[in-house]
Amino acid sequence: MELPPCDHTPAPYTGPAKSDLLARRKDVLNQGIFLLYKEPLMPVEGHMQYLWDETGKRYLDCFGGICTVSVGHCHPEVNAALSRQMGLIQHAPTCYLHPAVVEYAETLASTFPDPLRRVYFVNSGSEANDLAILMARLHTGHHEILSLRNCYHGGNAVGMSLTGHHTWKYAVPPMPGFQHAKAPHPVWGPIPYDTPGAGREYAEEIKHLIQFGTSGKVAAFIAEPMQGVGGTVPYPADYLEHAYAHAREAGGVCIADEVQTGFGRTGTNFWGFQNYGVTPDIVVMAKSIGNGFPLAAVVTTDEIAEKMAGRIHFNTFGGDALAMAVGKATLDIMLRDDLQGHCKLIGDRIIAGLEKLQTQYPIIASVRGSGLILGVEFVRDGKPAGAFTADFFERCKDHGLIVGKGGLFGSVIRIKPPMCLTEADADFLLAVFKAVLEELS
Ligand SMILES: Cc1ncc(COP(=O)(O)O)c(C=O)c1O
Incomplete structure (x- = not known):
């Protein structure tokens, strides 16, 4: 061959x-x-x-x-954008005014349905999930977090606590307040995906976990629109709609971890959650966003984002001019082509x-x-x-x-x-x- x-x-x-x-x-x-x-x-x-x-x-x-490499290894236009920015100013943190972060955030926000429009840039998917969980807790005033078995959300303390795979966890106490619901699976799950109402049935697990495993009030439900590390696992078409409804009924927000599924990769929509007809409250993205450059982001609503005000929150490299130049060039190519x-x-x-x-x-x-x-x-x-x-x-x-x-x-x-x-x-x-x-x- x-x-x-x-x-x-x-x-x-x-x-x-x-x-x-x-x-x-x-x-x-x-x-x-x-x-x-x-x-x-x-x-x-x-x-x-x-x-x-x-x-x-x-x-x-x-x-x-x-x-992670989305538009192509060493894409000449991404490389040119990076070199251009390197020659102007390398480190321009968000505590100063710089055009790159504003221009890129505007383009990125324009890819989302309302009311998702507030952007916070960080450096990795794990870090973005950590921030998303913080936002969910600040917004709801609740503490408990639900994720799915067979999911992967990162290798830091929050990411590992969210993750539902023993192979990616060390034998150290997870952070308190994290629980995992049984997830759908097209081969190993008990309900074939073509069964009418399969998604609703699978989502009952979320309801049961809330009823039997939590105080009844949760801060968030987080899921990848298609589990990546777990072995490319999509859900039945109506699953997220019902899962989100249970989480919201318990006072929680819904987080889509688009670290692998985002930026048009699924082919059918720009964001993986759109394939299920749902709109999350918080979206986490990384990997493809930077075509290999350390870059990640959390996008949410005005209402959730404003709970971050009132304290000093800073990320040294998040929103830095170099990352913004790469991110903008990468997204422009994705949209243009x-x-x-x-x-x-x-x-x-x-x-x-x-x-x-x-x-x-x-x-x-x-x-x-x-x-x-x-x-x-x-x-x-x-x-x-x-x-x-x-x-x-x-x-x-x-x-x-x-x-x-x-x-x-x-x-x-x-x-x-x-x-x-x-x-x-x-x-x-x-x-x-x-x-x-x-x-x-
Ligand atoms: C769905 C998902 N979320 C989060 C992460 C963590 O991202 P990072 O390795 O950039 O911290 C990964 C990494 O594989 C991932 O696949």
């Missing part, structure tokens, strides 16, 4: 040898920081949807640095190909997601096929295709490429999947 042609020539790599670097990394970095692959990947150059390793081998990047529409086009092509493979290879239990946030779950003998998925993941890399892996049992291949993927790239991905399925069958 040949990768589609590419006219970018990478510079020869002249840095330290891979084996040397690996040993030094093991010696100096915190042991909690993990590497993917048996033989770690060392990408030293990137251009749009492609990566090159230290030997000059090219890969199609269908994971985007974990759903209709990357949402492009995600739909390419995503539909991949889904059709995957569904065809599903008819030929029964180990594919589920093809799910939409646009360029897709998942393929492997199941063998009624159990998650984690070992098979791990082999599949490795073999894809050998063929020059980078994908992700997820789900509690590691049985889901995740496809979340830069949004500039072409039809030829999609066909390459499908050809590699077929070849690897054949090799491993």
Whole structure:
């Protein structure tokens, strides 16, 4: 299988040898920081949807640095915006007036339905979730927070307390007031998604958790519109509507964690929550927002945001001129080039190909997601096929295709490429999947 042609020539790599670097990394970095692959990947150059390793081998990047590179590696317009800002002023914090933060916040706010319009910039998804929880508590005067089992919301104290996956939690006491409701699942959940009223039924879990596990009053319900780390898990169409209703009835606000689903990636709408016909009170975003630059944001209503006034709140790099220049350039490209529409086009092509493979290879239990946030779950003998998925993941890399892996049992291949993927790239991905399925069958 040949990768589609590419006219970018990478510079020869002249840095330290891979084996040397690996040993030094093991010696100096915190042991909690993990590497993917048996033989770690060392990408030293990137251009749009492609990566090159230290030997000059090219890969199609269908994971985007974990759903983060959105408009393309080293997109020339993003790079130009960054260099321009670097040459003017590098650090312009929000305690001074600067055009970049205002102009970008206005553009970002314009992508939301009313009444979502107040923007607070931070640096990472975990930090944004922490801030969203603070806002929810300040606004409601309540304390208790509901999230979903199988969710991922970050690695700081709040993020880890929200997260519903033991593999991402340490054995330290979570912060008080966080509880997890049973979540829908298209393969492992008790109610098939095509059952009439499936979403309403699944959302009863939220009601029960409020009734039996809380004081009856909650500050927030938070959910990813499609669980990402949990293995690309969408919900039944009417689920969030009912889940939000239960949370609001208990005095809580609803938070959408769009860290993976935002910015048109699902293809059908710019924001993942719009796919369910709901409007959250607070939206958290990161990853794609900065095309790889540390940038995240919380967008909410006037009413919720104003509860932040009256105290001094500051974030050194949040809203900084460099991040704003990158964010604005990235969003301008997304809107100008209709990357949402492009995600739909390419995503539909991949889904059709995957569904065809599903008819030929029964180990594919589920093809799910939409646009360029897709998942393929492997199941063998009624159990998650984690070992098979791990082999599949490795073999894809050998063929020059980078994908992700997820789900509690590691049985889901995740496809979340830069949004500039072409039809030829999609066909390459499908050809590699077929070849690897054949090799491993
Ligand atoms: C849905 C979701 N929320 C929050 C986070 C945390 O973001 P960060 O790693 O930028 O702190 C992630 C990261 O994977 C995520 O997928």
